[in-house]
Amino acid sequence: MAARDRSSLSSHDIAHGVVLIALAALVSAVAWSGDPLTLPLAMLFPALWALARSRIVAALVSAAYFLAASRGLPQGVANFYGSDLGPGLLLWFAASLSFVAVHTALWTKRPGWGRAMRFGLAAALMAVPPFGIVGWAHPLTAAGVLFPGWSWAGLAAGAVGLIAMTTRWWPAAAIALGGFWLLSAASWTAPAPPEGLRGVDLDMGQSLGRDGSLERQRELIATVMRTAQAGDQIVVLPESALGFWTPSVERLWRDALGGTEVTAIAGATVIDPRGYDNVLIEISAQEAGILYRERMPAPVSMWQPWRGLTGQGGGARAHFFANPGVEFAGWRIAPLICYEQLVVWPILHSMLHGPDAIVATGNGWWTAGTSIVAIQNASTIAWTRLFGLPLVTAFNR
Structure with missing residues (x-):
């Protein structure tokens, strides 16, 4: 029994x-x-x-x-x-x-x-x-x-x-x-972008960031200028939009924005012999430079810390607790690049510094056939609504 x-x-x-x-x-x-x-x-x-x-x-x-x-x-x-x-x-x-x-x-x-x-x-x-x-x-x-x-x-x-x-x-x-x-x-309402700051979604697939041609840069500049004509003087482009950030690319963009009050924020890659940084670049007619360095690149595909342990270079650097909030044009923003929208500490780290808005960018061409980008957006929207902030997004598919 x-x-x-x-x-x-x-x-x-x-x-x-x-x-x-x-x-x-x-x-x-x-x-x-x-x-x-x-x-x-x-x-x-x-x-x-x-x-x-x-x-x-x-x-x-x-x-x-x-x-x-x-x-x-x-x-x-x-x-x-x-x-x-x-x-x-x-x-x-x-x-x-x-x-x-x-x-x-x-x-x-x-x-x-x-x-x-x-x-x-x-x-x-x-x-x-x-x-x-x-x-x-x-x-x-x-x-x-x-x-x-x-x-x-x-x-x-x-x-x-x-x-x-x-x-x-x-x-x-x-x-x-x-x-x-x-x-x-x-009473749910989706967070809106702040006045004067607008994100642009692109549909350029895996060519975005890999096509470094003059024609592609001019196409992106034209997109920024069209968006600015609608009254938004600060335009955000997706992660990796500029490809490799070089003096030639900087000169091209600053010349194109000459005589305007337009500021572009766009994703780019900055390389050196030890690896690279996934960044957001701020560009205007007066100046251009790195606005933000990604704190948490995607593990394995980008962040590969084991390479450093074996004496090899390459891979994206993780700036875990650096630049949680950045200032430009009178704004203090909390930037989130792609993978950072899926984990918790980057957004909470940024919120400790009292931002005026959240700016989320991504290059999600590789997520075709999945809900990954939708989940990223849902997560970012939830955090944005918790803190009652405006949200600007810019994604490439």
């Missing part, structure tokens, strides 16, 4: 675990669909993690959540390298290891505030380097949808909500968070 009871209990636990894993994948896939208003579903992840009855189920719940949120990565990697899905699948699973390891190590079977604080620690670790380097799909991002305009108080409320979801009071916490979600959805 005792053996049958243990067998029955084991079967029940297995079924319970399978349900939790399936729910984690479903919740994550919907939450990270690219629509900002679905992000609050990610707040259910802590409850699913806490309801696990064993460490291995907690690990699988964490893996299901992360892998579902980052499901576009295999196809994106295949697009970027022109390969099959094999390397992308390997990178997809490798990227999940930090998230899974942190949440598995800190899980405990004992209920109560001890477990709640452990989840809080896991959330904090996944928000900052080194674990936060791949801290995608952080559920705290939903605070911007639940508490728009609340700023740091909204961030704290979101953190409290996440922690409460790991306690026995999680149903009450879910109802409360759902109420804030409904209130927010009823």
